[in-house]
Amino acid sequence: MISVSIVNVTSYTGLELLRLLACHPQFEVVSVTARSAVGQRLCDVFPQLRALTASSSVHPEMVITEKPARTDLAFVCLPHAAAAEAVLELVQQGTKVVDLSADFRLHDVAVYEQWYKHVHPAPQMLETAVFGLCERYREQIAQASIVANPGCYATTAILALLPAFAAGIVEPDVVVDGKSGISGAGRSPKQNTHYSEANEDISAYGLDGHRHQPEIVQELIAGAEAGGHPLANGLRLTFIPHLVPMTRGILATCYASLKPEAFERYASKEALRELYTEYYADEPFVHVVDTPPHTKWSYGSNHCFIYPVVDKQAQRLIVVSCLDNLMKGASSQAVQNANRLFGLSETTGLAGIGVYP
Amino acid sequence: MISVSIVNVTSYTGLELLRLLACHPQFEVVSVTARSAVGQRLCDVFPQLRALTASSSVHPEMVITEKPARTDLAFVCLPHAAAAEAVLELVQQGTKVVDLSADFRLHDVAVYEQWYKHVHPAPQMLETAVFGLCERYREQIAQASIVANPGCYATTAILALLPAFAAGIVEPDVVVDGKSGISGAGRSPKQNTHYSEANEDISAYGLDGHRHQPEIVQELIAGAEAGGHPLANGLRLTFIPHLVPMTRGILATCYASLKPEAFERYASKEALRELYTEYYADEPFVHVVDTPPHTKWSYGSNHCFIYPVVDKQAQRLIVVSCLDNLMKGASSQAVQNANRLFGLSETTGLAGIGVYP
Amino acid sequence: MISVSIVNVTSYTGLELLRLLACHPQFEVVSVTARSAVGQRLCDVFPQLRALTASSSVHPEMVITEKPARTDLAFVCLPHAAAAEAVLELVQQGTKVVDLSADFRLHDVAVYEQWYKHVHPAPQMLETAVFGLCERYREQIAQASIVANPGCYATTAILALLPAFAAGIVEPDVVVDGKSGISGAGRSPKQNTHYSEANEDISAYGLDGHRHQPEIVQELIAGAEAGGHPLANGLRLTFIPHLVPMTRGILATCYASLKPEAFERYASKEALRELYTEYYADEPFVHVVDTPPHTKWSYGSNHCFIYPVVDKQAQRLIVVSCLDNLMKGASSQAVQNANRLFGLSETTGLAGIGVYP
Amino acid sequence: MISVSIVNVTSYTGLELLRLLACHPQFEVVSVTARSAVGQRLCDVFPQLRALTASSSVHPEMVITEKPARTDLAFVCLPHAAAAEAVLELVQQGTKVVDLSADFRLHDVAVYEQWYKHVHPAPQMLETAVFGLCERYREQIAQASIVANPGCYATTAILALLPAFAAGIVEPDVVVDGKSGISGAGRSPKQNTHYSEANEDISAYGLDGHRHQPEIVQELIAGAEAGGHPLANGLRLTFIPHLVPMTRGILATCYASLKPEAFERYASKEALRELYTEYYADEPFVHVVDTPPHTKWSYGSNHCFIYPVVDKQAQRLIVVSCLDNLMKGASSQAVQNANRLFGLSETTGLAGIGVYP
Structure with a gap:
């Protein structure tokens, strides 16, 4: 042992x-x-x-x-x-x-x-x-x-966006909107995690900058480089977390503009899903799914679920990713x-x- | 009577x-x-x-x-x-x-x-x-x-973004990430609003397009025009709603790039807050606040709370807005x-x- | 003013x-x-x-x-x-x-x-x-x-049992099983009211004696006396409170054996409900209802809902009573x-x- | 296999x-x-x-x-x-x-x-x-x-009361106040399990008789007999279940008067706990604990936690028992x-x- x-x-x-x-x-x-x-x-x-x-x-x-x-x-x-x-x-x-x-x-x-x-x-x-x-x-x-x-938000966002950056299909301009259950704030009681305050409520926090932001940036830049699509001018990434009235679970909704040529290719759901599925083909804990995932699917487990889709009108990639913040997070x-x-x-x-x- | x-x-x-x-x-x-x-x-x-x-x-x-x-x-x-x-x-x-x-x-x-x-x-x-x-x-x-x-999401997002579009300070390229309590889905029981499914869970939906999107677009375009800053090329707006495990409350986190000249002027919190406060100066139900708002503040009332802030690194405007979806919504x-x-x-x-x- | x-x-x-x-x-x-x-x-x-x-x-x-x-x-x-x-x-x-x-x-x-x-x-x-x-x-x-x-549990239990004691229909041997939302524990954060601990959980507390017990006893004894049915040997009352994962609301389930002659008379739902309805006939805030009440009915209001019923097999009176602990409580x-x-x-x-x- | x-x-x-x-x-x-x-x-x-x-x-x-x-x-x-x-x-x-x-x-x-x-x-x-x-x-x-x-409520209540009936220490007159998470109502959506109705609410149900009552009666009578303390006149048992706003977990609070001679012996916490601990000494899934148990302790597992205590003033045995209704239940x-x-x-x-x- x-x-x-x-x-x-x-x-x-x-x-x-x-x-x-x-x-x-x-x-x-x-x-x-x-x-x-x-x-x-x-x-x-x-x-x-x-x-x-x-x-x-x-x-x-x-x-x-x-x-x-x-x-x-x-x-x-x-x-x-x-x-x-x-x-x-x-x-x-x-x-x-x-x-x-x-x-x-x-x-x-x-x-x-x-x-x-x-x-x-x-x-x-x-x-x-x-x-x-x-x-x-x-x-x-x-x-x-x-x-x-890695941090819980960082794991969720990085897994969501790595395939896109490795394939070089998005502009280096990203919004990550994160939503986390309250156990992410730890075990010490505080006013904002007091049950009567946090229950039946959602709010944004970290609006002056959250510490998982540089982790996400570091790893997406590295992932882009590893995939042969280095980001010459760095990455402009806004990350805003939210506190959700549940104990466990974290979900990131990630937004990035598709490069014009990528839009041609990935406007179809199938092509995009294939890109993602191949990237994670051998991973036991990362699953590309074909319906929007629910944090509860991962409750108490090490699994991460990812759903990529394109907003055709806006030519934007949207990736929803979720996991249990205390587990895979x-x-x-x-x-x-x-x-x-x-x-x-x-x-x-x-x-x-x-x-x- | x-x-x-x-x-x-x-x-x-x-x-x-x-x-x-x-x-x-x-x-x-x-x-x-x-x-x-x-x-x-x-x-x-x-x-x-x-x-x-x-x-x-x-x-x-x-x-x-x-x-x-x-x-x-x-x-x-x-x-x-x-x-x-x-x-x-x-x-x-x-x-x-x-x-x-x-x-x-x-x-x-x-x-x-x-x-x-x-x-x-x-x-x-x-x-x-x-x-x-x-x-x-x-x-x-x-x-x-x-x-x-108006629709509940639409009210939340429009109130959040009107001052910015009326003042012409943002690019016509917006992400609205919406989060709603479950009463927004109505009173008829369905699988996805069954307590045991919706509790302790967050998920995105409407990823193929949600019907409040054109309302928001229509009113932001009109608001820009009314403010003397018409959008010559329309508005590229992605709106993704999420189902949050609470009965009431809706929160929109809105992201838009500031125009370069606006960034100079509104990078300070005070200037931005002043713009917003003036826009809603006489409104009894819209309140520009100086800490991130909580949906629960509006529980059962007609009030809307709005918090605008700038991500300086990304030169992006972020506006968080919330209200009770069954009330002001x-x-x-x-x-x-x-x-x-x-x-x-x-x-x-x-x-x-x-x-x- | x-x-x-x-x-x-x-x-x-x-x-x-x-x-x-x-x-x-x-x-x-x-x-x-x-x-x-x-x-x-x-x-x-x-x-x-x-x-x-x-x-x-x-x-x-x-x-x-x-x-x-x-x-x-x-x-x-x-x-x-x-x-x-x-x-x-x-x-x-x-x-x-x-x-x-x-x-x-x-x-x-x-x-x-x-x-x-x-x-x-x-x-x-x-x-x-x-x-x-x-x-x-x-x-x-x-x-x-x-x-x-009065205390929140005390209000709930006393209103539930007063009509029965005033009418002298039950034995002086009572169990009050109380269930309260977490706001009853106040605004100061503590470990047991920390969101992640209290959410998705129910537990009993005060098992060595809760301070609302003597209030309930005092007022039921007084109510019995006022109704002309004084309790010669006092009142044997067990009260156990529970913490329920919700912010507001308190519900008391009260159990007492019916006196044999009362059982004859009140075994029918109608007779029992009539007794209760008459007792509270002129009260603007106490409502005897004909389906089991829900704490949420009283959310944010001063109203109390009461449902009395008889377990015929056990010849026991059961009264369910609820209100908003921060309001009527x-x-x-x-x-x-x-x-x-x-x-x-x-x-x-x-x-x-x-x-x- | x-x-x-x-x-x-x-x-x-x-x-x-x-x-x-x-x-x-x-x-x-x-x-x-x-x-x-x-x-x-x-x-x-x-x-x-x-x-x-x-x-x-x-x-x-x-x-x-x-x-x-x-x-x-x-x-x-x-x-x-x-x-x-x-x-x-x-x-x-x-x-x-x-x-x-x-x-x-x-x-x-x-x-x-x-x-x-x-x-x-x-x-x-x-x-x-x-x-x-x-x-x-x-x-x-x-x-x-x-x-x-066995039924979920029945398992919870029977495990709570078996040691007392087997030892013949209580009168055959019992109240079981049950509290269950909403998954106990199954997977089909209904009005009373619709999220917006069930969230932030507690209510009693089955007030005209719940089907787990005869199971509990059958097994307590059998347990009393097996312990050498048969119930000559049957068992007067009132069981009232409640719907609690959580997905999983069931808790039973059980009340029974101690026989006078048993009260002498079991008024001390230690003696009572010893009786219970011995009864379940070899059980891998039943645990007699020394603080009031929480349903969440058993979330997703086969474990049951039991806490027996005496209300000395009322000479009543109180046993709190809990488990996961979808698991051990x-x-x-x-x-x-x-x-x-x-x-x-x-x-x-x-x-x-x-x-x-």
Whole structure:
């Protein structure tokens, strides 16, 4: 068994990792940390873990510590800045890390510091970290010691637009309208995530700039280049997220003008769908569908559903993409990455489909 | 008292009209119709109407009939096509009509027939009907005999973008990403509005074209012209609606590139907000706010909240606008229009603010 | 106009009072307090109040202070203990008070101190305070200087069971199973009211005793005595509340064994309904209905719906009762009481019916 | 592999069976039926099944037929009456059946016909069918050819009260107040399960008698007898269900007076909890917890959580019990039963814990 620690296990992403790893045949959770719950057992914080069977890879009576034990693998569920420091220590002791924070996603430290407003604690490691999107970097991930698990909005938007940018069919001028369930805001209670405020309400936020924007830009530029259609003048991308009254699920509606020659070719649904289907032909977790997808299809699973279509009148590509923000948008994608890190099949422990309805 | 009939009272918009008119000092409901409930009393269909007091303008024991009585005013809550036929009859007998359907919103019968896929039953009346947005046409409404109450998405998007088009500050290339609560789909149960399907889910729909698109286009073109900035080459507008797991509320996030000279001027929040605030300075129901608005602010009321902002990096105008789809998006806007039709203050019977939280 | 202050206006009950009083023809809000928001304007805390018209009785720009001004009337929205101290000061300066806390609901100071675990700050005033249930004490309320607004669960359960106890038809052995929307827990964010925890979940709480229990007991004993059927051996009452994933609404399902002779008489639905209908014949806000009621019928209104029925096999009376916990369960009942305090019609400013759907 | 058919696969319980069996190591779905969808593929009805991997035991392209193929095992997801006829045919051809309907749950055909208002189609088989509650009848199930999967409310209430009746500590006078998510009403859209009606609402239903009542009575009487404390005078049980605005989850709050001698002994939390803990000591899916349980703890899993407590003032036992109505209340309990039928470990394919939050 591969020994695993979960750093900041009392987060929602930490809890989801417990659920997933409890059924994972190769990983065994041997250490869990959380500053605010040192000395408590997992089942004190999450009474529902009493349901874990004796034979599971997670033990409900495990005591939460301040520092992780030395393990083969660690999942870091800390907020940015704190995450980088923890990752640094873990890597130095030889632990492979999947970092769920934003600290190692951006390659350019200046961009990081501009968006996150603090000095990066470990800029030297930005080069070795790999952006943890298996659909793009599975070979590099297999060799990495730090995997930077992508943001939930970023995963959704990048998967939606990669095929179009790789094929060079759209202008470098994009609007991404994101909609997320409220668990994306984390487990700490706040006024805007108080039930009575968030229920029966939708609102936009991050209108002065949301931190997933540079991730999306970085990866679409890279994807365009990898596809042989580099963006000479960069990418003009507006990303606006919205808070939707549901716990889980994230949906991105992406808009980009088709290049005139591409419009000729992809005005038919079939041609466009074929482009997308081929791009994701071998992916176990990305599915190009022929009806508009629903976030609930992915509830509790690692699956992403994508629906591309053309507004013929406006000659615009529209791609709707959705997934579970805590899963493919966080914890199950982290397990997918961890599987790669240890040479396991990517689908190990991730076979389930969405809980519906 | 002005006598009122409500045609197809068993719809959600019909029910909301009952609630509003029960407290209206000048209108008295004397006739209610609904094909599927002929012979039943209002309180048989809606037991909660038992709460109406004896002195109210609506009587819970009123019997539903097939045809409306001859009244001064009628609200028509039928689906399109059926609505036009009913309106025709009502107008011929001298009744003023607020039509909540789409039948008289589009001035161009060809556009109507292209989007609604049937022959318009009363094309000759398209010219006399007035688009029922008081913020634009209050003088014309006062003289009208048919007011075409705007669509819920259309109201939200048009109010969001009118100031920008009237001032000529944006390119004629717009994306409107709409999000609506589920009551917008009406009162008849369907698979996609079944609780277990719609709860904890968000999805896009109308991806092959939604019927509120031509309304928005028509009114933005007219607004641009009225503001002295006509659109020489028309308007390229993509509108994609989404179904959000809440009963009420509609929010539009609108994206348009700023013209270069406008960007210089409106990159500052203050200048942009001033433009918007001035445009709506005298409006009792449209409020330009300085934090992103929440649909719940408008719950059960006739108020619309608008938040304009610029994405400086992308030089794009973003306007977020929201209201209650059954109210300013339907029934209370209908009452506002009816107030105009009979020379009453627009706010009569509409003083309440949103029920929050 | 009668001058009004709202103490702790930043609570949900304070906000609801603002909404109601904005349309009240006789009360004018001239002073608002809140320790945590001193110096802020109402519209800073609640941006949606921008929708208030200039002519309203509430001014969105009103500045929040620490202490209330001297007014004719005050609504106190503080938690218990803090409330009693504020009430004391207000009464001493000649202000009539509607206290929304529990501090003056229980007549017996020992019972209060047992349940609330602290010394009552003003026991001498318990005698002069009147329990603010107009359906029982409207004459006393008219003469009072302190009205103790009943708890939300207590209002629901008492209204459900009063007719049965007044008529002496049930054994003094009752189960009240309460279900409340989450706004009942107040406006301060906590873990159990965090959206992601409370959504798509139901749970029981207060299993070691909930503080509304003694209120219900006190008032059912009094109601039995007033009806000429005093309870010689007291009342054995179990009350268990539940948290339901909705913002507003409270429903009580009440169970009590029918006395054998009463079973003979009330086994027929009609006889039982007649008993209830007669009891509430003149009440503008309590409605005995003939189908099981829905909390949503009362959304945003002061109305209560009651459905009594007999389980013939078990010879048990079941009464289902529901209302809006922030309205008849708090703020609109407070206005109803305030109307009585100043000799106005009880329905003044409370004419609206529930916002549905 | 054991071959499996699912009859009426387009129901929610059918869909959940697909999800569970897709990961089951021993069962292979080879036949699916649904009268309304004959000729369609599974993925036409449920597009999310596209996420199933090639190696899964369920094939998304499988065509729905009218009649099931001959298989080792069948799950019957039909409504009552239709179910019995299908079961009859299946058993005659040698297929073992787990019937999710009510047709074989009640041993007494007269009780069945009284509550279900039609003649039982196969009364002769009532004797051979086994009530599918492994916690009570695991030995009998292993030998059965028909397993009658219990109702969702019945499972919740029976598990809550069995230890008390088996130990003879309560009077035979019980109130069960049930609360269910809306998926319990099935997949067909109806007015009361229309999103806009059911959202933000709670209501009681079945006030004239709900069909799970006799199941609960039958099994508590049997449990009392099995525990050596037979109920000489039967059981007076009132059961009232409520519709809660959530998709999944069921919670029963059960009330019964403690016998005087039992009150002496079980007034302490510890003694009561010990009684319950011992009763379920070896159960993998029933967990006695020490804080009030939340339905969401069981979301998507086969686990049931039980919390017993005493109201000392009223000397009443209160037991709160909850589970996922589509899982332990239907489909995963059906798989647990099927595991028993074929000599597999009961937990096979059911290892997952609840998806939280």
